[in-house]
Amino acid sequence: MKSLIAALTLTTALTAPGLVSAEPVTFTTTLKDYGGRGAYVALYVTDETGAYAGSLWMAGGKSKYYKHLSDWYRMTGGDSGEVNGISGASVGSGRTLEITLDLSDALFDAGYTLHVDASVEDFRDSPNDASVPLTRDAANTPVAGRMYVSSLSYSM
Amino acid sequence: MLKPILAVTALAAIPAGIALADGKDYRGSLKDAQPMSAVLQLAEENGWMVRELDMDDGFYEVEARNAEGRMIEVKLHPETLQIVEHEYDDDDDDDWHGNANNPARAGTAEPPQNGLFAPGAAPQVEVK
Numbered sequence: 001m002k003s004l005i006a007a008l009t010l011t012t013a014l015t016a017p018g019l020v021s022a023e024p025v026t027f028t029t030t031l032k033d034y035g036g037r038g039a040y041v042a043l044y045v046t047d048e049t050g051a052y053a054g055s056l057w058m059a060g061g062k063s064k065y066y067k068h069l070s071d072w073y074r075m076t077g078g079d080s081g082e083v084n085g086i087s088g089a090s091v092g093s094g095r096t097l098e099i100t101l102d103l104s105d106a107l108f109d110a111g112y113t114l115h116v117d118a119s120v121e122d123f124r125d126s127p128n129d130a131s132v133p134l135t136r137d138a139a140n141t142p143v144a145g146r147m148y149v150s151s152l153s154y155s156m
Numbered sequence: 157m158l159k160p161i162l163a164v165t166a167l168a169a170i171p172a173g174i175a176l177a178d179g180k181d182y183r184g185s186l187k188d189a190q191p192m193s194a195v196l197q198l199a200e201e202n203g204w205m206v207r208e209l210d211m212d213d214g215f216y217e218v219e220a221r222n223a224e225g226r227m228i229e230v231k232l233h234p235e236t237l238q239i240v241e242h243e244y245d246d247d248d249d250d251d252w253h254g255n256a257n258n259p260a261r262a263g264t265a266e267p268p269q270n271g272l273f274a275p276g277a278a279p280q281v282e283v284k
Contacts, residue, residue, distance in 0.1 A: 022274030045272060054270030057279065064229070064243075086267050088281055096284040101267075102274040 022102045023156055027056065028142075029116060029130075030096040030150045036120040038090030039148050040065055041097060042072040042083075045134065048111025052076060056114070057099050058083035060090045068119035071127035108156075109135050118148040186214070189234035198237055204228070215240060 031039055040060030045053040052075035060066070063080040067073045076082045091097045112134040119125045130145035130152040132138055142153040192209060195216050199206045203223030210217055216232040231241040267273040 054268070054272040056272060057281070082268065082270070084268055086279055089283075091283055098282045098284060100280040103272055104274060107272060 021105045023105065024100050025103050025154055025156045026098060026100045027114070027152075027154045028096060028098050029091070029152050031091055031094060031118075031148050032145075032150045033094035034120065034123070034148055035093055036123050038092050038120075040069060040090050040119045041148075042066075042069040042117045043099070044072055044075070044115055044117075045107065046075075046113050046115060053112060055082045055086060056101060056103075057097075058087040059097055061087065065119070065121075068125045069117035069127065070125055071115065072117045107134050114152075114154070116145065116149055116152055118145075120148060123148075186234070189216075190237055192216075194237060195232065198232075204230075 027043060029041060029043070031041075038060075040058075042058050042060075043056040045056060047053045055072070055076070058066070060069075063078075066078055066080065114132050114134055115128050116130045117125075117127045118129045124147065126147035126149075129147050130143055130149040132141075132143045132152055132154070134154075136156070140153065140155050142151040144151060195209060195218065196206060199218060199220060204218065204220035206218060206220045207227075208217075208219040211234070212231075214234060216234055216237070218228075218230045218232065220228055220230070222228050229241075229243050230239055232238065233240055267279065269275070
């Protein structure tokens with residue numbers, strides 16, 4: 001038993017710093033000049049199995065429109081509590097949303113993927129408009145979006 | 157003082173029928189929808205001062221101040237004008253299109269403890 005406790009103590013000591021250490025990461029999402037009204041944009045993360053892991057930001061103030069961010073909505077069940085404290089206004093056509101977050105180091109090089117859903121009033125919804133793996137190697141490398149997102153990148 | 161206002165988008169929405177494109181919620185035809193004048197008449201009967209009237213997924217959506225002075229959002233069936241949803245919208249500072257010049261995070265709550273954020277970290281947001 002003593003050895004088990006010692007082992008647990010050791011592993012906890014080794015892993016605990018990794019769980020709490022963090023660093024600021026800046027996510028930059030530039031929208032195309034699509035010509036419509038402000039876009040609702042959801043940034044969220046899935047794990048290595050594709051399962052929803054959590055949200056990073058919701059640009060768009062009215063939860064009744066979140067259903068148009070259809071992948072995010074399906075994964076979260078539309079629970080606006082998922083973005084409580086991490087939501088703001090929608091993003092205008094051609095504008096760039098820059099978000100700096102203190103994220104857990106454990107998110108990187110661990111199979112997680114960042115996704116962006118986007119939607120514009122009276123336009124088509126665009127789930128998974130852009131996505132990028134969360135790895136240190138992929139940082140600072142913009143990826144192109146499909147419909148509303150011109151480019152998505154992150155720096156750390 | 158509020159006056160009944162029809163959003164430009166509402167006028168554009170009906171002939172285009174875009175709101176029905178995904179067909180998720182309402183599968184009828186816009187040809188069977190009641191005219192907007194009927195919605196406004198219903199609003200007047202209920203004492204609603206209409207601020208915006210448009211369609212979303214084929215349903216009428218009315219944003220208005222009710223007879224008690226509270227902001228409401230009401231979803232109406234396009235054919236019967238029956239109330240499908242009714243909610244209070246006292247936090248009336250951000251429409252669909254929002255205010256892209258004010259991207260500050262809403263409220264004062266810290267990020268959710270979803271394992272992604274470092275404890276106590278406050279997001280910094282800017283729209284350029």
